[in-house]
Amino acid sequence: MLEIILSVLAGMSYAFLNAAGGNQFPPPLDKEEEQELFIKLRENGDSDARTKLISHNLRLVAHIVRKYYSSSSCQEDLISIGTIGLIKSIDSFDASNGARFATYGAKCIQKPIRS
Numbered sequence: 001m002l003e004i005i006l007s008v009l010a011g012m013s014y015a016f017l018n019a020a021g022g023n024q025f026p027p028p029l030d031k032e033e034e035q036e037l038f039i040k041l042r043e044n045g046d047s048d049a050r051t052k053l054i055s056h057n058l059r060l061v062a063h064i065v066r067k068y069y070s071s072s073s074c075q076e077d078l079i080s081i082g083t084i085g086l087i088k089s090i091d092s093f094d095a096s097n098g099a100r101f102a103t104y105g106a107k108c109i110q111k112p113i114r115s
Contacts, residue, residue, distance in 0.1 A: 025059040031100060038095035053090050053101070060102055061086050064109050078113050085109040 029037070029052075040049040061082040069078050089108030093101055 025062070026056045028059065029056045034101055035095050038093060038101070042095070050090060054087060057086055057090070057101065057105060058083070060105055061109055064106060064113070069113065081112050082109045085112045
């Protein structure tokens with residue numbers, strides 16, 4: 001099941017990456033809403049909160065691949081790997097430290113891509 005979800009998310013990310021202007025992504029979450037979703041995820045295991053965090057941060061995966069790996073011929077693979085990094089970072093992020101997720105998530109997305 002997880003493989004199917006990752007495949008769909010990677011396909012969506014790749015499509016967004018190739019879309020003109022990149023305006024297809026949901027807007028980034030504001031700090032308060034992001035914090036609330038992470039609290040729901042940690043305390044209740046809320047799958048809707050997790051899904052929303054993933055979908056609103058796919059833009060981050062696309063940005064990293066487009067910015068640092070634009071000349072790569074295997075961008076679809078990089079999007080898939082980056083999406084896995086995104087999901088892992090959402091599952092391991094500690095929102096109680098007050099930092100924004102994008103700071104932590106970007107590093108977690110880049111790490112598996114570089115490996």
